[in-house]
Amino acid sequence: LSVYKMVVVGGGAGGCATAAHFCREMGKGHVAIIEPSETHAYQSMWTLVGAGLKTLGQSQRPMSSVLPSKCDWIKESAVKFDPENNSLTTSSGKQIQYDYLVVAAGLQLNYDQVKGLTEALQSDPQVCSNYHAQYVTKTFPALEAVQSGNAIFTFPNTPIKCAGAPQKIVYLGEEIFRNKGTRDKIDVIYNTSLNVLFAVEKYAATLRNIVQKRHIKVNYRHNLVEVKPDSREAVFQLLDSEKGETTTFSYSFLHATPPMSAPDVVRSSPLVNADGWVDVNKHTLQHTQFPNVFALGDCTNLPTSKTAAAAASQCGVLKHNLSAVIKGKQPTHSYDGYTSCPLVTGKNKCVLAEFDYDGHPMETFPVDQSKERWSMYQMKAHVMPQLYFHGLLKGIYEGPAMFRKVMHLGMGEKKH
Ligand code: FAD
Ligand code: UQ1
Numbered sequence: 001l002s003v004y005k006m007v008v009v010g011g012g013a014g015g016c017a018t019a020a021h022f023c024r025e026m027g028k029g030h031v032a033i034i035e036p037s038e039t040h041a042y043q044s045m046w047t048l049v050g051a052g053l054k055t056l057g058q059s060q061r062p063m064s065s066v067l068p069s070k071c072d073w074i075k076e077s078a079v080k081f082d083p084e085n086n087s088l089t090t091s092s093g094k095q096i097q098y099d100y101l102v103v104a105a106g107l108q109l110n111y112d113q114v115k116g117l118t119e120a121l122q123s124d125p126q127v128c129s130n131y132h133a134q135y136v137t138k139t140f141p142a143l144e145a146v147q148s149g150n151a152i153f154t155f156p157n158t159p160i161k162c163a164g165a166p167q168k169i170v171y172l173g174e175e176i177f178r179n180k181g182t183r184d185k186i187d188v189i190y191n192t193s194l195n196v197l198f199a200v201e202k203y204a205a206t207l208r209n210i211v212q213k214r215h216i217k218v219n220y221r222h223n224l225v226e227v228k229p230d231s232r233e234a235v236f237q238l239l240d241s242e243k244g245e246t247t248t249f250s251y252s253f254l255h256a257t258p259p260m261s262a263p264d265v266v267r268s269s270p271l272v273n274a275d276g277w278v279d280v281n282k283h284t285l286q287h288t289q290f291p292n293v294f295a296l297g298d299c300t301n302l303p304t305s306k307t308a309a310a311a312a313s314q315c316g317v318l319k320h321n322l323s324a325v326i327k328g329k330q331p332t333h334s335y336d337g338y339t340s341c342p343l344v345t346g347k348n349k350c351v352l353a354e355f356d357y358d359g360h361p362m363e364t365f366p367v368d369q370s371k372e373r374w375s376m377y378q379m380k381a382h383v384m385p386q387l388y389f390h391g392l393l394k395g396i397y398e399g400p401a402m403f404r405k406v407m408h409l410g411m412g413e414k415k416h
Contacts, residue, residue, distance in 0.1 A: 001096075001097060002074075002097065003098075004030060004096065004097070004098050005030040005098070005099050005100065006026065006099065006101070007031075007088065007096055007098040007100075007101050007102070008033045008071075009034050009101070009105050010033075010035060010103070010104035010105040010106055010297070011034075011067050011073070012040070012104060012106050013104075013297060013308045014104035014106075014297030014298075014311040014314065015033060015035065015102065015297070016040065016392075017395045017397075018102050018104060018296065018318060019033045019067065019068055019071050019102075020068040020393065020396075021315070021319050022395075024068075025323070027070065028070045031068075031070070031071040032072040032073075032074055032096065033067055033071050033073055033074065034074045034077070034078050034090060035075065036077045038063055038075075039063055039133075040060065040061050040062070040063045040067075040393075041060050041133060042388050042389065043131075043161070044308055044342075044388070045058060045059035045385060047165055047169060047344060048381060049137065049139070050136050050172070050255075051143075051173070051176065051344075051347065052140035052143075056136060066393050074090060074094070076090040076094070077090065077265070079265050080269070081269035081270065082270075086099065086292065099292060100322060100325075100326065102295065102318070102322070103266065103278050103293065103296075103300075104296055104297045105262070105263050105266050105299045106161075106263070106298045107160075107161055107263070107306070108261050108264065109131055109132060109258045109260055110260060111129075111132075111258040113258070113259045114225060114226065114259065115227070117224075117226075117258070119227075120229040121135050121138075124254075125141070125142060126142050126146070126232070127227065127229065127256065128142050129256050129257065130165060131257055132258075140176075142253055143173045143253065146252050147182055147185065147186075147252070148182070148186060149185075149187070150187045150250060150251050151186050151187065151188050151189065151253040151255075152190075152191060152234055152253065152254050152255070153166060153167070153169060153170045153188075153189070153190045153257075154166065154192070154224040154234075154254070155193055156193055156258060157237075157259065158259040159306065161298050161307065162307050162341060163341065164198065164341040164342075166190075166257040169255055170255075171344065171346055172344060173253075173255070174214055174216060187217060189216075189218075190218045191219045191224065192218065192220055192222065193221065193223040194221075195221055196220075198353065199359060200353060200355050200359045203341075203343065203351055203370050206351050206370045210345055210372075221239040222236040222239070222247070223236060223237045223239050224236055224256060225246065231250075232250055232251050234249050234250075235248050236249065261276055262276050262277055262278065263299065266278060266299055271293065271295075272301075273301050275301065277301035280295045280300055280302065282301075282335065282357070283335055284317070284321050284333075284335075285302075285318045285321060286321060286331055292325070294322050296311055297311040298311070300314075302335070302337070303357060304339045305339040305341060305355075309340035309341075309354075309399065309400075310337075312392050312397055313335065313338040313339075313399030314335055315398060316398025316401075317334065320332055337355075337356040337357025337358070338354070338356055338362055338399055340353060340354040340355075341354075342376065342379070344377065345372050348377050349372040349373065349374065349377055350373060350376035350377040350379070351372055351376070352369045352373070352376040353369070354400075364400040364403055366408055
């Protein structure tokens with residue numbers, strides 16, 4: 001049995017940042033972080049890895065180099081949560097007791113829920129997925145290899161992280177085809193379970209223009225349910241069909257975004273709501289039933305788009321509120337749902353979406369960010385990695401709210 005003042009589950013974006021902050025506050029020996037992985041990945045870079053613009057190695061660091069040195073790293077998974085007794089069990093059977101728990105376990109990728117997909121990812125070089133370290137390196141060679149036929153990109157019928165990522169690779173792929181001279185022989189098809197291109201109309205309007213101008217075929221309410229690698233066919237359920245009809249496409253390239261959920265161990269714990277997400281107050285990030293438990297990032301029920309940008313802002317709020325609770329006070333800070341999605345539309349172009357719980361744009365820069373911009377691509381490709389590794393993971397960066405005030409000095413507030 002080990003006893004800690006604070007235990008953080010997950011050493012990804014949200015967990016690493018939170019642990020870094022509280023280690024500084026509490027000192028050595030008081031904070032444990034439970035994380036089984038040897039490698040930490042800056043997943044946001046995987047879109048660019050898929051397009052051949054960055055390497056997988058550039059996105060990865062040894063876990064030991066990003067986790068704060070003052071915290072105890074327990075290199076295991078949490079397998080059972082017992083919040084009634086302030087305790088949890090790890091994969092080796094260790095029991096860990098805590099005063100305060102922070103859950104930041106991220107998402108589980110459920111490739112197996114699509115029949116034949118795992119097999120296709122393992123056996124067919126033309127099936128790839130930017131969402132997984134093992135499959136993201138297949139994307140660029142597969143894009144380069146297509147000569148003709150259907151290049152299909154999918155968006156599943158579950159909440160996912162970075163809801164823009166399934167279509168960023170469509171734009172990058174279409175550009176690769178054009179540059180290689182194969183574009184005329186390829187049908188570029190985006191099959192999405194959603195009924196819109198993007199949840200916020202200001203950015204959706206730009207994206208609709210782009211798909212029209214670049215002859216990208218968008219099929220709404222199409223959900224990938226089966227892949228047949230032998231015949232290179234992909235089967236889609238028509239979500240608006242009452243009879244559960246399906247339609248089959250042949251493919252010469254398939255980029256699959258898998259269904260996602262909170263990790264099984266989280267879903268089967270007393271920490272989740274009926275939909276299987278860690279149930280925290282949407283403003284304070286404090287658990288709705290266990291006041292000494294907080295959560296942030298992709299595993300939560302927070303009704304905003306799941307991104308590292310959101311986790312950064314949540315970390316800022318969580319720090320203050322958990323500190324207050326530790327001091328016996330009420331939470332003081334409120335999360336507004338801020339999230340951001342750099343919609344890369346080409347190798348030097350990006351629409352930087354930023355918005356809150358109500359879907360109101362909350363733009364950092366004093367320009368119209370719904371336009372495709374070279375500058376925003378530079379931000380995404382070169383500034384963000386620095387901000388992530390040296391700001392967020394160190395528990396210093398709390399989202400762009402701090403820059404927003406400076407950027408808009410003397411320019412008035414932008415209208416929603
Ligand atoms: P993660 O960073 O995923 O970390 C979760 C951690 O928990 C992992 O290290 C995992 O090993 C660990 N874990 C899981 N289960 C357990 C367990 N039982 N016990 C202990 N540890 C456990 N975000 C942006 O802001 N901008 C972007 O442009 C962007 N693009 C993206 C593109 C792609 C292709 C992908 C995949 C993601 C992208 N994201 C982007 C999303 C971003 O990566 C996530 O939202 C962010 O990493 C969420 O942080 P998190 O801490 O909740 O989860
Ligand atoms: C952001 O804060 C962030 O977290 C580090 C990201 O994750 C990689 C992002 O992609 C974006 C766009 C933001 C937002 C930050 C600014 C400065 C607009």
